[in-house]
Every structure is written in structure tokens, then in C-alpha cells.
Amino acid sequence: MNLNLFGHADQWLMVDCGITFNEPLTPDASHKHDVVCADPSFIEARKHKLAGIIITHAHEDHIGALPALWQRFKLPVYTTPFTAEILRRKLNKMNKPVPATIIEVNTGDCIDIGKFNVTWLMTNHSIPEPHGLVIRTEAGNIFHTADWKIDKFPMTDKPFQIEQFKALAKENITAMVCDSTNALLEGHSASESDCYDGLLHAVKKAPQKVVVTCFGTNIGRLITLARVAQKTGRYLALFGYSLKNTVAAAKRTGHWPEDCLIQDPKYIAYLPPEEIMVVATGSQGEPYAAMNKLAKQSHSDLELVAGDTVIFSSIVIPDNKEKVANLVAAFRAQNIHVIDNDNSEKVIHASGHPNQEELRALYDWVKPEIAIPVHGEAAHIKANAKTARETGVRIQLIGENGDLYRLAPQVSLRRKAVATGRISLDQ
Ligand SMILES: [Zn+2]
Numbered sequence: 001m002n003l004n005l006f007g008h009a010d011q012w013l014m015v016d017c018g019i020t021f022n023e024p025l026t027p028d029a030s031h032k033h034d035v036v037c038a039d040p041s042f043i044e045a046r047k048h049k050l051a052g053i054i055i056t057h058a059h060e061d062h063i064g065a066l067p068a069l070w071q072r073f074k075l076p077v078y079t080t081p082f083t084a085e086i087l088r089r090k091l092n093k094m095n096k097p098v099p100a101t102i103i104e105v106n107t108g109d110c111i112d113i114g115k116f117n118v119t120w121l122m123t124n125h126s127i128p129e130p131h132g133l134v135i136r137t138e139a140g141n142i143f144h145t146a147d148w149k150i151d152k153f154p155m156t157d158k159p160f161q162i163e164q165f166k167a168l169a170k171e172n173i174t175a176m177v178c179d180s181t182n183a184l185l186e187g188h189s190a191s192e193s194d195c196y197d198g199l200l201h202a203v204k205k206a207p208q209k210v211v212v213t214c215f216g217t218n219i220g221r222l223i224t225l226a227r228v229a230q231k232t233g234r235y236l237a238l239f240g241y242s243l244k245n246t247v248a249a250a251k252r253t254g255h256w257p258e259d260c261l262i263q264d265p266k267y268i269a270y271l272p273p274e275e276i277m278v279v280a281t282g283s284q285g286e287p288y289a290a291m292n293k294l295a296k297q298s299h300s301d302l303e304l305v306a307g308d309t310v311i312f313s314s315i316v317i318p319d320n321k322e323k324v325a326n327l328v329a330a331f332r333a334q335n336i337h338v339i340d341n342d343n344s345e346k347v348i349h350a351s352g353h354p355n356q357e358e359l360r361a362l363y364d365w366v367k368p369e370i371a372i373p374v375h376g377e378a379a380h381i382k383a384n385a386k387t388a389r390e391t392g393v394r395i396q397l398i399g400e401n402g403d404l405y406r407l408a409p410q411v412s413l414r415r416k417a418v419a420t421g422r423i424s425l426d427q
Pocket residue numbers: 057059125147352
């Protein structure tokens with residue numbers, strides 16, 4: 001539930017406004033407070049000092065709370081076209097008007113927002129148009145990476161542009177605020193093109209129908225799957241609202257290749273089994289998603305039979321382990337072949353976050369004075385700080401929610417400077 005505040009000269013800049021789920025998710029339907037976000041009381045009490053809101057990308061942990069909280073601030077939101085399109089669709093679905101302007105920015109744009117000068121630098125991730133931000137002030141410059149990885153062969157946007165990050169070293173970056181999600185993993189993350197090879201291998205071997213599940217916002221993976229369908233002579237259909245919604249947003253913003261055709265799900269079952277490929281929502285075992293319906297043989301558009309193949313092109317979020325295990329068991333009980341990360345011969349999922357080798361590379365290119373690891377649990381943040389230290393970053397600041405990082409003129413960390421917590425977004 002990312003919500004970052006950058007302060008300078010009595011003004012604030014908000015970066016991201018996301019949600020998370022209260023843990024553990026209770027199976028009890030009467031429990032109504034599962035969707036939560038960071039308590040914005042601190043900035044709400046000073047909203048006259050808030051210069052603007054930036055959303056770095058369209059993942060729920062960065063954008064999810066904005067439709068609910070935006071009304072409280074009524075300030076312009078700066079974001080790129082794909083994320084803006086997702087935001088408009090969210091508000092539309094909730095029957096809410098857009099409370100203030102959405103200012104669409106593009107890669108390389110440099111904009112003054114109050115006393116902050118912000119440049120958008122494109123990275124790679126698991127959703128279109130991920131951006132890091134260079135936030136310049138009179139007191140110093142911050143590079144906020146947001147969620148990122150290095151992908152030399154991505155399926156959306158451009159390959160990682162090393163030169164723009166090397167250029168940052170020349171203008172003295174005071175602090176680099178950096179994604180820690182995969183900081184415990186050695187080496188380099190897999191490329192989306194590795195997934196293409198792995199998924200092509202798996203689909204080629206499947207004798208009958210193929211159903212693949214992945215995260216609904218991963219347009220790169222959906223393009224990979226569309227290309228695999230083309231190559232193997234299958235027709236592709238999408239099952240589930242979130243997939244259709246993100247593909248529609250991708251089409252509208254120029255991220256969907258025109259030659260990747262999608263069939264109407266209603267007619268897919270009339271084709272011969274070896275020509276059918278479906279991408280379905282519900283990789284985390286969500287009870288009402290398409291995957292669960294397919295496992296229970298209650299999906300209105302397709303029936304799976306023994307010998308069909310189901311592929312999980314995703315990771316299992318730890319809290320969902322049991323639900324996913326039940327889903328896999330339900331398919332296997334019907335002799336439906338299940339391929340997941342554990343039994344796949346090749347790579348069928350690539351993470352959107354950097355491993356240690358990528359962290360080292362970026363610290364080395366940017367050469368910040370201070371590393372501020374964020375976006376992870378304590379162990380990930382510690383591992384990211386260790387990598388920063390080993391790469392020659394002089395100072396690492398490890399803090400928690402509500403801590404105030406003073407970056408200039410003196411560096412310090414004021415613990416629990418701001419009261420934080422979670423508020424429920426459920427009705
Ligand atoms: Zn993300």
C-alpha cells in the first residue's frame with residue numbers, strides 16, 4: 001500500500017496511493033475490512049501544502065486507493081497515458097467523477113510541480129509504462145525508482161535504457177529510493193522473452209485445450225501468450241473482467257499489437273481442442289475468478305476434460321498458498337495436466353522486480369550518496385541496503401512506515417515522526 005511523501009520548503013509531493021489486503025485474509029464472508037490503504041491523516045491535515053500527486057504505474061499497490069482518497073485532496077494527478085486510462089476506468093466503474101485534472105506525462109518529460117522539478121524515466125516492470133522519478137529541489141535530488149527491473153527483451157515498452165541512469169551520476173543524486181522486493185535473490189531476473197520460449201515449449205507439447213493464468217495487468221505476458229497462440233495455431237480468448245479491461249486500456253494507449261487477435265469467449269468452445277487457448281483470471285485461487293469456475297466445471301464458456309492442460313504463468317503470493325494448492329488439486333483430480341513454476345521444464349514466469357545483480361548495476365550507474373531501500377519486508381530492505389553498501393553507496397537508511405528521512409543539509413532518520421496506520425476501503 002505504497003504512499004510516499006517528499007517534502008521541501010514547506011511543500012509536499014505525494015508519490016503513489018495504493019492498497020493492500022489485511023492479513024490473514026479471512027474466509028469468513030462477514031469480515032468486511034480486507035481492502036486497506038495507508039492512513040493519509042498526516043497529509044490530509046496539510047493538504048494546502050500538497051503540490052501534487054504522482055502515480056508511477058497502474059499496479060493496485062500504487063494506484064488502488066486513489067479513486068477513494070482523491071476526493072479528499074482534489075489535486076492534479078500526474079501520470080502516463082496507460083496508467084491514466086486505468087485510473088479513468090476505475091472511477092467509471094465506481095460511478096465516480098474525476099475530481100481533478102489528470103495530467104498525462106510521457107517518458108523524459110520534466111515538469112515543475114510546486115517547488116519540485118520532476119523527470120519521468122522509463123524502466124521495465126510487469127505492466128506497461130513503469131517509470132522512475134528524478135525529483136529535483138534546491139536542497140538536493142532524489143531518484144525514486146518505483147517498481148523496476150532490467151529487461152533487455154521486454155514485450156511492452158523499450159529495453160532498459162542504461163545511458164539515462166548513467167547520466168544521473170553527473171548531477172549528484174542525494175538519495176536513491178529503491179525497490180527491495182527481490183533483494184534476497186542473487187543473479188538477474190528472467191526476461192519476458194525467456195517466458196516466451198518456456199511457454200511456447202509447454203503449449204507445443206499440449207495435445208488438447210490449453211488454459212493459462214497470469215496476473216491480469218501483465219500486458220507483456222498477455223502479448224507473449226498471444227504470440228505463442230499464433231505460433232502454435234491456436235485461437236486466443238480471455239476469461240475474466242480484469243483481463244478484458246487491461247487489454248482494452250492497452251489497445252487504447254497503443255500497447256497492444258494489432259496482429260494479436262482475440263476471439264469472443266462465447267464461441268471458443270466450438271473450435272477443435274488443439275486450436276483452443278484461453279487466458280483466465282484467478283492465478284491466486286480467487287473464489288469467483290474464471291480459474292475456479294473452470295476447476296469446478298461451472299464456467300459457462302468452456303468445459304475442461306482429462307488430457308487438457310492448465311498453466312500457471314505466475315507466482316503464488318504466500319498468503320494464497322492453500323487456495324492455489326486446492327485449485328491445482330481440483331484440476332489434477334480430473335486428470336487435467338497442470339504446469340506451474342515447480343514442475344515446469346523451462347521459465348514460464350518472470351518477476352517484475354530486480355535481483356541483486358540488477359540492484360548492483362543501478363546503484364553503480366546512479367552513484368547516489370544515500371540508499372533508501374523500500375517496497376519489501378524487513379529482510380528484503382536489509383538485503384537491498386547490504387547490496388547498496390557493497391556497491392559503494394556510502395550511507396544506507398533503513399526505516400519503517402512513519403519514519404522521517406532527512407536528506408539535506410544533514411542526514412538523519414527521525415523514527416515515528418508521523419503517526420501511520422491502515423484505513424479500510426470496504427463499504
Ligand atoms: Zn508494480
